[in-house]
Amino acid sequence: MPVMIAPTSLQKLANPEGEIATARAASACNTIMVLSTSSTYSLEEVAACCDAIRFFQLYIYLALPELFSIVYKRRDISAKLVQRAENNGYKAIVLTVDSPRLGRREADLRTNEILFQFNVIHEKLLLMHPILVVPPLKNLEGLLPTKFVSDEKGSGLAALASGTLDASFCWEDITWLKSITNLPILIKGVLTREDAIKALEVGVDGMIISNHGGRQLDYSPATISVLEEVLHFTYCC
Numbered sequence: 302m303p304v305m306i307a308p309t310s311l312q313k314l315a316n317p318e319g320e321i322a323t324a325r326a327a328s329a330c331n332t333i334m335v336l337s338t339s340s341t342y343s344l345e346e347v348a349a350c351c352d353a354i355r356f357f358q359l360y361i362y363l364a365l366p367e368l369f370s371i372v373y374k375r376r377d378i379s380a381k382l383v384q385r386a387e388n389n390g391y392k393a394i395v396l397t398v399d400s401p402r403l404g405r406r407e408a409d410l411r412t413n414e415i416l417f418q419f420n421v422i423h424e425k426l427l428l429m430h431p432i433l434v435v436p437p438l439k440n441l442e443g444l445l446p447t448k449f450v451s452d453e454k455g456s457g458l459a460a461l462a463s464g465t466l467d468a469s470f471c472w473e474d475i476t477w478l479k480s481i482t483n484l485p486i487l488i489k490g491v492l493t494r495e496d497a498i499k500a501l502e503v504g505v506d507g508m509i510i511s512n513h514g515g516r517q518l519d520y521s522p523a524t525i526s527v528l529e530e531v532l533h534f535t536y537c538c
């Protein structure tokens with residue numbers, strides 16, 4: 302069965318129905334939908350609007366450093382998301398492991414985008430900074446502070462990611478993830494044979510070979526060029 306990954310909140314800028322439209326299309330085409338943590342419709346809303354088989358894509362969170370002087374891990378946030386996915390009939394967790402940091406977003410740097418709104422949209426700010434204002438990330442309402450303001454320069458999106466995503470998440474943490482859910486766990490972002498071996502050792506149920514669109518780490522190999530290496534290994538096991 303084909304799998305469709307709904308890319309996130311930015312989708313809503315192109316289509317006001319965002320992931321709801323993707324979910325309906327997935328139902329109609331008998332396709333599995335993977336809903337992003339960062340979706341603009343909540344995982345409950347998406348579950349209520351379609352009978353497609355749905356997986357939930359998970360990021361692992363930190364507290365925002367702007368509001369807490371010490372950065373600390375917020376596994377509780379990820380755990381709550383996993384619980385909600387389970388309660389709402391999602392059939393697997395897709396753990397994204399390839400974007401501990403965002404890439405150098407040159408378009409953001411060029412436009413000197415200075416402000417990024419997290420969970421809040423102010424019309425006035427939209428007029429001042431029409432380049433990128435991300436719509437509210439509904440899955441995180443009540444779990445993370447609602448407002449995030451980036452540094453004066455650079456990509457607000459990259460600042461948000463480095464301030465909220467836990468770049469220290471490692472193989473041992475998959476044991477933790479497995480301990481909090483009975484859902485199968487897929488990891489998204491495997492690109493090497495070594496990582497595929499490690500993934501099986503820690504007990505993941507599936508892998509998505511991906512370089513996140515080639516837009517995070519510089520010099521990531523093209524997915525097609527590593528496919529054979531990873532698949533060959535998997536078939537051999």
Ligand SMILES: Cc1cc2nc3c(=O)[nH]c(=O)nc-3n(C[C@H](O)[C@H](O)[C@H](O)COP(=O)(O)O)c2cc1C
Nearest residue numbers: 306308309311337338339358397511512513514524
């Ligand atoms: C606008 C946009 C938003 C994305 N958001 C997410 C996301 O929230 N979570 C995620 O795991 N991947 C996200 N991705 C990456 C895609 O899921 C996917 O990995 C990428 O388009 C490359 O496709 P591939 O994985 O088939 O190589 C996003 C991609 C784009 C273009």
